[in-house]
Amino acid sequence: MISGKLAGFSTPIDGNRFHRLSLALSTALISGFLLNVQMSALAQIVPDNTLGSTPSIVTPGVEIKGLPSTLIQGGAQQGSFLFQSFQQFNVGNGQQVYFNNPAGIQNILSRVTGSQASQILGTLGVLGNANLFLINPNGIYFGPNSRLDISGSFVASTADRLTLGSSGEFSAVNPQAPPLLTVNVPIGVQFGNLPTGAIVNAGDLKVGQDLTLSGSSVTSTGQLTALQGQVTVESVVGNVQVQTLTAQTATLTAQQDLILPSSTLNTTGNLTLQAQGMVKISDSPIAPLQIFAGENLQIQGNSSLDITALQHPGSILVAGQDLILRSANPVTGDGRFFAGRDLKVEQLDGSQGDVISPNDPIILAIGNVKLGNYVGASLHILAGGSVETGNITINAIGTQTTTINPSNTNLLPGTTIPYNALSAVKLSNGTDLTIGGDTQRTLDIRAGIDWNQAPFNGQQPTSTAPPLAGFTPNTLQTPTLTGSNIKTGAITISNAPVANPALVYLTNQYSANPLLSGDITTNNINVSSNATNGGTVVIDSRGAVTTLGATGLSTNGSISAAATVGAATVRNGGQVTVLANGPISTATTNVSSFAGNGGNVLMQSKSGITLRVINASALQTQNPGNGGTVTVLSGGNIEMLANPGAASGITSAGVQGGLITLQSQGDILAKGKNQIANESQGSQGSDIIIQAKNFYGTGTLISTSSTGTGAANASNINIQVDGTLQLIGGSVASNVAIQGGTGNAGKIEIQANQIQLLDGATVSSENAQLGTGKSGDILLKGTTSIELNNATIRNRVALDASGSGGTVTIQTGTLTLSKVSTLFSQTEGTGTASQVSVWANQVYLSDQSSIDSSVSNGKSGMGGMIQVQANTLKLDSGAKIIARTAGQGDAGTIVINVTDQIAIDGDGTGIFANTIAGATGKGGDIKIDPNLVILTNGATISVNSQGSGPGGSIFLQANNLTLNNGKIVATSSSTQGGNIFLTVPGIIQMTNNSQISATSGITGGAGDGGNITISTLFLVALPNQNSDITANAFLGKGGNIQITAQALFGIAYQSALTTPQVNTTNDITASSTFGVNGVVIINTPGVDPSKGLGPLPGDLVDASRLVAQGCGGPAVATTGRFVLLGQGGLPANPGELLTSDATLEDTRLPGIAIPVQPTALLPDQGKVAWMIEAAKKRCYDRE
Known part of the structure; x- marks a missing residue:
């Protein structure tokens, strides 16, 4: 037996034994039932004799409400209950049948004990306010002209019996005298082992209180209305189908499937749609689906939930409060959804549920949105609160009428807002962005929206169904919100076959609610393509931005908008824009291309930025494109972390390396073996620009280079630091290596209050080519001090190059070289070595450190000049200022202008302008102009010649x-x-x-x-x-x-x-x-x-x-x-x-x-x- 309490009277049905019938069987039963109805005789009401001395009395021809009607009287009265029993019960087309409502009667319980279904083709009513119960296990059919005239509640059921608590039952299959009732008892229904009686409604069923249809299956293609109460539609074996429903609250429950084709369901309160099998919700091109719940809307398909309602522009599912989609399996969510509070997709246990969507869902919520994994076409989520999702995979575009795009002029149902008003976006930095889910695979998530701002201006979607007299939907409520966070799993949009690249847009800055704070947290983001340009990723956060790794426990997630290997001729890397008021933490950002230009990256935070890799390179080895632009702007620190066992840092490589800009109002911290590299191949690239309060690098390589052939120059490096620049290990380098060309190395300019080059750190510019290009100029300005501790500043004309060296200029308060540090200018070719100029208040060299200008063995290049302008100069422990030649070229000249004193101490310490054994070039000159010169303990000023060339001269002028x-x-x-x-x-x-x-x-x-x-x-x-x-x-x-x-x-x-x-x-x-x-x-x-x-x-x-x-x-x-x-x-x-x-x-x-x-x-x-x-x-x- 299947039993339960009637919804609206007690609790929903909870059967102890359910028999699942196939949809085919259920459909066959309903068809057979309808055929049986059509072949039945004229409608009639025939009482039975099961009530003994108090039988039901049927009186036709009674005028009721001005029309001839059939009046049902008699029956067994027990307390507030009146029991009626019939062999047949039918209401003919155009006929009116009323139950008499004696005084004190609150519930009229009627049963059909015969074997035929009941046909309600006319009007069925109650002359009073009592509730009416009609049970017929054979089935109940409400025709197109049927209607109810019932002020109370109405229950139509194909159950075997009504249960009356502990007082007994009122059975239609085993009719007995009604039980003795002295008080009100809960009324329930109980079905047989294999119930087959269906309920079919094609009419307008309207009651003053609650309306319940409970059968083995229920099909309602007509109207169900309970303006002051609840509509309950439930099946215990088969399916439920409802076309139109209007009520205060409603519950549709199917033991198998709940089917809502182009249905219109409106409640001022809660609306619950539930099936043990599948809930199938759909629309058509000519008939919209409109489900509106003034309060909570809960849709649960235990086995599946299938919503495909995007064919009509007016289709929508609306909840004034929470909208919950629940199923054990992924929900098919092709629809437009609006929640006045929160929207959730759940599994049966309440955990996050997954969504699949072959088309393009649009989710709007004044509150929060929470769902699990998503796989499908373009996805739009706009929320007033926070958004939380699992992994997201976008594998298709939507259509013009199903997506947010510039061409979709359809209105959000119940508003004057066209969908294209949502497609124009202005980012927090003033940049314009266009959303087009119909032309590009799109993930569009916007949180923290203030719905009172444009373009909404306080409008919210509502049902567009014609209003019913006396029915006033509840006003949508404004929820209490706590944040505007966005949290997603991995985001994947790959191999897009369309012309336009994919788009990921995550923001809580769109029409932002100023009262809310919020962060954006994602896992890996991949919008790469092997058929078109790489995609676009835009993250715009009023708080922090964090990309997590696969474990979700560390900030090692990646963002990729790359163009990978494929059949297209030209595929450019994508665009990545990350804007945040709070800190940005991400690992790898990849906008590289294998066949076109590298993409562009912009990261901008008012707080701090932590990153590992940014790659904006054109990676194809033959006919590559240009490298992309990388811009990292931070109101706090920029922290670059090393990738263990892999390359880390920022790279833009291609025919022309792209501009790399790092600007921090705090510190830049480059930890581990990071690189900031601009690499050009055959054409001059853009510069590297670094600005910060302080810069601390450990093993960091900052470099520009130019290779290949032609006249390509390497890019410049410009580093501006307010406080301290500290480089431990690593290097700052600009090199040119163009065979037979004229390309020049770039200029290196470093400015700071204090510059510290430590433990193997190097600043260098090299002409490492067979052409005539120059090495670049090197300029270091340290307002207070420049320190080299086991470090090197080098300007080099490499082997067989004919280009000259650039200049090396040091400007500082105190210059200190220690632990074999070197300020080095060298020519290994025919070009002239660079000039080295030092402008300082104090210069101190120790521990075999040196300022060195040299001509290599056998080479004809000329040595560069060394010029020192200082207040004091001190050398000890083997330190040297040296200009030397080991080749045909002359050694450079040393000019030292010191206003106070030069103090040189120690054997091997000194100022040298020498020629090396085997050299034919002339030794350089030394010109010294201090106030006082002190040479102690073997210190030397020397212009010795150990080769065949003449020695230079020493000009010393001192007080x-x-x-x-x-x-x-x-x-x-x-x-x-x-x-x-x-x-x-x-x-x-x-x-x-x-x-x-x-x-x-x-x-x-x-x-x-x-x-x-x-x-x-x-x-x-x-x-x-x-x-x-x-x-x-x-x-x-x-x-x-x-x-x-x-x-x-x-x-x-x-x-x-x-x-x-x-x-x-x-x-x-x-x-x-x-x-x-x-x-x-x-x-x-x-x-x-x-x-x-x-x-x-x-x-x-x-x-x-x-x-x-x-x-x-x-x-x-x-x-x-x-x-x-x-x-x-x-x-x-x-x-x-x-x-x-x-x-x-x-x-x-x-x-x-x-x-x-x-x-x-x-x-x-x-x-x-x-x-x-x-x-x-x-x-x-x-x-």
Whole structure:
């Protein structure tokens, strides 16, 4: 038996044994029933004798409401119940049949105990307010002209019996006297084991309260109306079909399938549509489907839910509150849906349910939308609250009339809003976007909409069915909303065969409700194509944007709008735009192309951005397109994370690499082996522009390059940082490698308050080609400081290239190079190496670091100039400023302008402009102009030549020069020594084996010694510390030495050093071992021109008598010359001061020997100061 309580009176039917019949069987039964109805005799009402002494009484011809009618009286009365029983019960066409309603009767229960179905072809009513129950297990048919005149409720059922709680039952198949009832009891129905009685309605059934049709199957093609109550339609075995329904609330329940073809269902309250089998909802091109529930609309098909209602533009499903679609299997959701509160797609257990849609659904909700996975055509979701979905796969487009698109002029049902008003979108950055679900595969999700804004202006979809008298639908309610979040699973739109690329549009910024906040979270997004251009992805969020990986536990999701390999001739990469007020977190963004141009990427956040990969490249190796543009703009930080085991970073490659722009109002953090790369092949690409508060990179490569053939230039790199730029490892590089072309490397410009290049970091520009292109300029501006710690700045003209190097310019407060750091300019071809310019307040080089300009072995390129402009310059621990040549080209010139002091300390530390062994080029010059120069502990200023080319010259102009085991040398191996020019208005101090040397032939060569020219106030050397000034030669001629000073202390001319640097005396020599000695001229005028001319000496000294004439060389060698020019004479020995003025009257005034304190009792500096003070007294106190 199948039993249950009547909906509207108690609880829905809950059978204990259900028999499922096939749709074919159910249809056959209904057809047979209708045939039986058509063949039945004229309608008649025949009472039976089952009620005993209180039978039903049928009186025809009674005038009721002005018309002849049939009145049913009698029956068994039990309390408020009246029982009627009939053998047959029919109402003829045009006939009126009324049940009498005695006083106190609330429920009239009638049954048909015969074997024929009931035909209700006319009017069936109750003369009063009692509820009427009619059961006929054989079936009940309501004809087209049938109607109900019932103020109360009406129940028509094909059940076997009515159950009356514990008081018994009222059975139609086993008729007994009615039970004794003294109080109201719940009324239920009970069906037999195999119920076959169907209910068919083709008429207008309208009641004052509730209306219930309960049969083995129910088909209603007519009207069901309960303006003040509930309509319940239920089947216990077969299907339910309802065409038109109007009620306060309604429940349609089918044991098998619920079928709603082009139905119009309207309730002011809840509407429940439920089937144990399938719920099938459809429309037609000429008849819309309109389901409107003033409150909740719940549609549940336990086995399936199939909604295909897009053929008519007026079709829609509306819920004033929640709209719930529920099924154990994916819901087919081809329809237009509107929920005044939330829309949910669920499985039977309440978890998210999946949706499939061969066409294009449109979902509108003032509240939230929640569904599981989606597979189908273009999908539009517009919600006032949040949207949550599973994975989404778009595999088709919709049609012009079923989608949001510019050509769809149809109106949203019940509004004046055309669908095309929803197709024009303006993003939060002012960019226009067009939605066209009919021409491009589209996912369109908009959350957080304020429905009072345009284009809605407060309008909401409603039913367009003609209103019924007395029926007022409820006003749609505004729900309480908590957010405008969008959360999706993976999004896939691939292999689109249409001309237009696919579109993903996710936003909570469209007609945004200003009271709501919200984020957008997705899994991987893939809108690639192998037949057309890559798709477009637009994410516009008022909060954060996060793409999750497959696990959903980390921010490693990807966005792909690529054009992959396929049959099309030209396929460009897609467009990705991500806008957010909050942070953006994504892993891989791919807009690459295998046959056309790379796509464009824009990420813009008012907060921060975290990313791993952005690829906007044209990847085809033959005839590639151009790289796309990448723009990343952040109001907070930009964080670039490395992909473990895979390439990470931002790349735009192609014939022309695209513009890459990173702008951050916070910091840029590039962690791990990331790259920011612009790669061009045969044509100049666009630049890399980076702007941030601070930039911190670890292993990061920032590069532009140009390869191939032709005249393509590499792009420029421009980095602007307000605070600190720190690069640990990694590099900033611009390279050109064009075979036989003229392309130039790009310019690198880095500006920051502090620049730190650490642990192998490199900034470089290279011309690595066989053409004539130049390497690019490098400019680093560090307002406060630039630090290189085991780092390199390199400008290089590579092997066999003829192009020149660009310039390297450093501008900063403090420049520090440590741990073998290098500021390097090199030519390995015929081109000139770059000029290196340093502009700083303080320059400090240590730990074998260097500023280096070089010409490689055997190459003819010229070395570049090194220029240092600073307040102080300090070098120690093997640090160098060096210009050298190992080839045919000349070494570069070094120019150092220092306003305060140069301090150089340590063996191997110094300033060098040398030629390397085997080189034929000329050594470079060194020009130094400080206030004070201090060389200590083996420090050197050198223009040595170890090759066959001549050495360069040293020009030093300083107020004071201190050499403490320091060296200023212009020596050569086998060529002429270089020249040294020292202009020191103050004091030159030499101690502790210091050297000023222009000696040649230091390896036994034949070059002449160089020349040394010294102009100073005092030349002071502490006695017996082996500090020498030499311009010697081996086979060649000794050089010339000219010294102009007020006085020389502790150093004297020697004709030769038999073994140079062995004796401990301080010597001035210009000798040659096997050649002619040079000339030494010492000019000590000792005259103050402001005091007039002093008298000449009476007897000129023959200096030749004071100079040893021997020479250790062969007899052919000539002795050197020593010329002393000055007012005073020669001291008696090098340890004595000059005497007072010589006069004509006394030409042999003996020298005045001033005793010198023992060295052990007076430090060297003290000795020098003492000697200087004595000299001052001698030279200036002449009064």
